[in-house]
Amino acid sequence: MKAVLEQVAITEQQSIRAFRYSKKGFDAPWHFHPEYELTWVVKSTGIRYVGNNISDFSEGDLVMLGSNLPHCWKNGEEHTGESESVVIQWRRDLIGDLPVFKHIHELMDRCQRGLCIHLADREDIVSRIQKVLVVDGLHQYLQFVELLDYMASHARYDYIAGASYSYDGTSATTSRLETVQSYVKDHYKDKIKLSEVAEKLSMSEQAFSRFFSKTMSKPFFVFLNEYRVNISSRLILETDLQMAEIAYQCGYESLPFFYKQFKKFKGYTPLEFRKMYWRI
Structure with missing residues (x-):
């Protein structure tokens, strides 16, 4: 994008x-x-x-x-x-x-x-x-x-945006971010490797990591987990799927890691999140 x-x-x-x-x-x-x-x-x-x-x-x-x-x-x-x-x-x-x-x-x-x-x-x-x-x-x-x-x-x-966020608006930066965001949207259910994303930009892993962290004020895998957690939150609220199935559909192979990431970004465990909103 x-x-x-x-x-x-x-x-x-x-x-x-x-x-x-x-x-x-x-x-x-x-x-x-x-x-x-x-x-x-x-x-x-x-x-x-x-x-x-x-x-x-x-x-x-x-x-x-x-x-x-x-x-x-x-x-x-x-x-x-x-x-x-x-x-x-x-x-x-x-x-x-x-x-x-x-x-x-x-x-x-x-x-x-x-x-x-x-x-x-x-x-x-x-x-x-x-x-x-x-x-x-x-x-x-x-x-x-x-x-x-x-x-x-x-x-x-x-x-909404982080206090340290700034955007340079250059065509090279926007083109790279477009590629990264589109790739995450299409592959968040899969196991994503840093090398795969870097290859899409014709960059080394180290160069890509520096570029993304500087541009978005967060490492790539934080961005990826944030995306996955936001997708999973909709499934938690709008379906009766078990947490293990939701985790799998959102690209998490480990249920404990899914719980850890979800609480990091939402402040609640997935079960607490569902129970809290179902009571409203």
Whole structure:
């Protein structure tokens, strides 16, 4: 998934681009743009990529993204039906430099790493997003500023990309990452060797390890296990499969190692994770 520069269609007459997306699946490539973005997933499941972070997403996912932060949403194999989201995009200079906008500017500074809004705060924010969709012109601008002001004052969130993440945006880097991410998506169920991935990039294992760690701020096998754990979390929540079968389907030959990796990334064992969400 090459991080391509997206040309956001905000005309001189517009200050905000707000639209509803609905298709069979999320088909946007891994991309970035100077505009800030607020995305609410109305209907869909899969894997969300933001910077160096991989997370599973489902209906209700709500994130705010900073300028030029690479991102995309990809549906998993298990996804059926329509994928629907609401997206709002805007330029930094939309918000003036008046003191009254100080908290909004601070929010936009923090979202340079991407912000995932806590579930408990999403309902009030979503109701304000919907108001932005149904008006235009000055009314849309006022509704949008009210939305950002509310988020700056009330929204709780987690950072998405790591604090040390930075992206150079060169064509060589994006092409290599596209190859690695596509390979992981196609082969995560298999036993993946570092030499196999390095060969895809015509690099030595050592050179590939240095490149990936520097670019993604994490070693390749951490990235791979993070991907596998996020796939397994959907299977845990949405199927009755035994943990051994889920582990096998996600590329783990050792059940204890699967448990160790799952707890590392999710904070719970797979069984605790299933029981916790089944009680909701």
